[in-house]
Amino acid sequence: MLLKLDSLNFQLCYVCNSTGHNCRALPRQLRVEDDAPTDIDGNSINDGTDVPATQEEEEDFQGVEDTDFVLYVSAVETERCRRGQTVAYASHCQQESALDRPVAGHANFCPGELSTKYRDLPSVLSTVKHEMLHALGFSVSLFAFYRDENGEPLTERRPDTGNPPMDEELQIHKWSDRVVKNITRKNWMIRGGYMERTFHMIVTPRVVKEVRDHFNCSELEGAELEDQGGDGTALTHWEKRIFENEAMTGTHTQNSVFSRITFALMEDTGWYRANYDHATPLDWGRGLGCKFSMVSCKQWLNTQRFRRKNPAPFCERIKGNPLRTECSPRRNAVVLCNLVRHDTILPRAYQHFDTLPNVAPGEEAHYGGSVSLADYCPYLQEFTWRHKSVLIRGSRCSYEENTPKTDVNFALENYGAHSKCFDHSERVWEQKSCRQIREWQHWGSGCYKYKCESGRLHIVVGNYTYTCFHASQVLQIRIIKRGWLHKGGVVCPPCRELCGEEFASRNEYCKGGEEPLPPNLYPNDVLTCSAVSLTSPAILIATILVLILSVIQK
The missing domain is CATH 3.10.170 (Elastase; domain 1)
Structure with missing residues (x-):
């Protein structure tokens, strides 16, 4: 209107x-x-x-x-x-x-x-x-x-004005602890020990129910509010550390969603009725329990390391060159760990590492995630490729326009509506022609189309369909495209991870491990070059230099 x-x-x-x-x-x-x-x-x-x-x-x-x-x-x-x-x-x-x-x-x-x-x-x-x-x-x-279901104020009103009392320091009306409550964590783990931290939490009934259901934590007191960012950000958004890509956090970082938790808050104002069918699932932290939602990211990282479990959504791989990408927890995007070195020592509450590989003792206090509102906790984050400050493409698998251009698509990725992220094998992908060998300085994961058919997960690479027979199986890729031989490996996730729900909807199931089909079912292309191409001194020198540089950078 x-x-x-x-x-x-x-x-x-x-x-x-x-x-x-x-x-x-x-x-x-x-x-x-x-x-x-x-x-x-x-x-x-x-x-x-x-x-x-x-x-x-x-x-x-x-x-x-x-x-x-x-x-x-x-x-x-x-x-x-x-x-x-x-x-x-x-x-x-x-x-x-x-x-x-x-x-x-x-x-x-x-x-x-x-x-x-x-x-x-x-x-x-x-x-x-x-x-x-x-x-x-x-x-x-x-x-x-805010008001309750019967329209009664959740915060007492002054008899002379009919309004809640005023906080003279903040210049806003004071709320009661039926809306926002201060919660103190006495043993908040940080680098070198523990400290006490106090958080503001929304404790209205529907919000409490939704956050407990989301994290699978019946002890969680409420939904934590942002404590950084100054006026206009602090206390008026969800805490970034615990709700990362919920759209009502204080900064947009990746794939924002309006979750049931935000819908619950709007309903708990007493002014609206929410249609939860329109809420978008929030994957961040879902089902990770009280040991995720009620502790510091350092404690979560330590716990997962001790259990030899993946620390996602947090991470501890320093962002460097070459870039080593990973997959987001739901395989919706190629992601990077945003752990970086900061020029200054981080505040004590935001120091999360006692030691880090290849980092000198005492320097750990400089390392943290790149997003300050997330308490500098390092986490897996979507990113963009840029050339001279111009955006080239993003890393979300469902966007077809994120498919790399043919001349730089070294891992034969294919983005689109039915694509997911898959890990690469430990070996760097290689592109080889009769005149040049390229070993790309970033690898680790990529987006590919997939199918769920005949009780198996199938991954499409370079227009060829490869079948996964068991988790962690490495699909060896060796395909010639436009005169280049692409060599690398794609790792199969468990079938049920991507196909479980789809098979269940068709009254099918993921089959157990079986002997793989004969290797000759898939292309095993061999690059054939003329004698001139192979013996040219200039080509040999260029190839040797590329390989030497690759070794030096490693």
């Missing part, structure tokens, strides 16, 4: 400081719509003098008929846009008097940070939804106004 903005749509105007606090009514003679002086961002300028509103100013206007919520949208490069890497921001403008529900809000999208590329459309749409949810209720400035 599009509205023509005129004075009949507005009641009192308010002026707030740059953080959205210290709001006060703006006298009619200084209102923006009356051509009051404004700064470069369109903010009203006055001398700070409060002039009481007159009866005429407070009279009710006709408003907007048959409308539950009005969102005013702008795309202005404001001072807040220029601060950090802000993509957008939003807030509610007005609440109705009976149940405190927001009835108007404003969202501004920073033009300089918004991508117009088609591949980024899901990210942009996610940003729009994210900001709308802030205006509708997911906001630290609205927690104190």
Whole structure:
């Protein structure tokens, strides 16, 4: 619904400081719509003098008929846009008097940070939804106004104003511990020992149920709120460390989803009913238990290392050159461990390693994940390939446009709707022609089409279908394409991991291990070169140099 903005749509105007606090009514003679002086961002300028509103100013206007919520949208490069890497921001403008529900809000999208590329459309749409949810209720400035199922306030009201009490330091209304509770962890494991940490958690009934179900942890007190990022991020988003790609965390890093946990929060405001059929599954941390959801990432890494288990979604491989990629836990993308060296020593609470391979003692305090909001916990993250700052492609398997161009598709990857990520064998993939040998300096995993047929998982590489007979089987690939011999290996995951549900829907099942089919079923191409090609001194020298450089870089 599009509205023509005129004075009949507005009641009192308010002026707030740059953080959205210290709001006060703006006298009619200084209102923006009356051509009051404004700064470069369109903010009203006055001398700070409060002039009481007159009866005429407070009279009710006709408003907007048959409308539950009005969102005013702008795309202005404001001072807040220029601060950090802000993509957008939003807030509610007005609440109705009976149940405190927001009835108007404003969202501004920073033009300089918004991508117009088609591949980024899901990210942009996610940003729009994210900001709308802030205006509708997911906001630290609205927690104190939440209500229970019977419409009763979850936070006591002052008898003189009918509003919750004010926190003078934060300049927001104080909430009760029926909404947000401080939870202290006394033995929070960090480098060299333990410390005590206190977290803010949403503890409303539906949220508590959803987070306990999600993590499979009946002891979890609630859903943790972000404690970093300053005003506008802290306390008004989910904690990045524990909810990584949930869309209501404080920064977009990969494949944002609006989960049942966010739906539950919106319903726990007391203002909405959620249709959970529209929620998207959140894979991050699902089913990992209390030993994941109630401890530090260092403790989780230590536990998994001791149990000789995969530490995903966290990781401990330092990002370096050559790049060693992996698969995301659900095999939806090629990912990298974002563990990097920081120039400065990380704060004590964010130091997660006592030792690291090839890192000098004492230097471990410099190492952590690249995302600060995730408490510098290193985790497996999707990424993009760029050339001279220009985006070439992403690493999500389902996007066909992420398939590498033919001349650089050394591992014969194929991205698309029915593709998943598969690990490569330990040996680096090789491309060989009669004139050159290439050993690519990044490998580890790739995206390929797959099929679930005849009780088996089948992986398609270079238009050939390879059959997996057991987990960890290495499919030896040796295919000539456009004059290049591609040599490498693809590792089979367990059949049930990718085909279990599909087979079950057809009353089929994954077969047990059997003898593989004869090797000659698959191509075993041999590169045939002329004697001139093989004996050319220049070609021999180039080949030797490439191999020497590969050894040096290893």
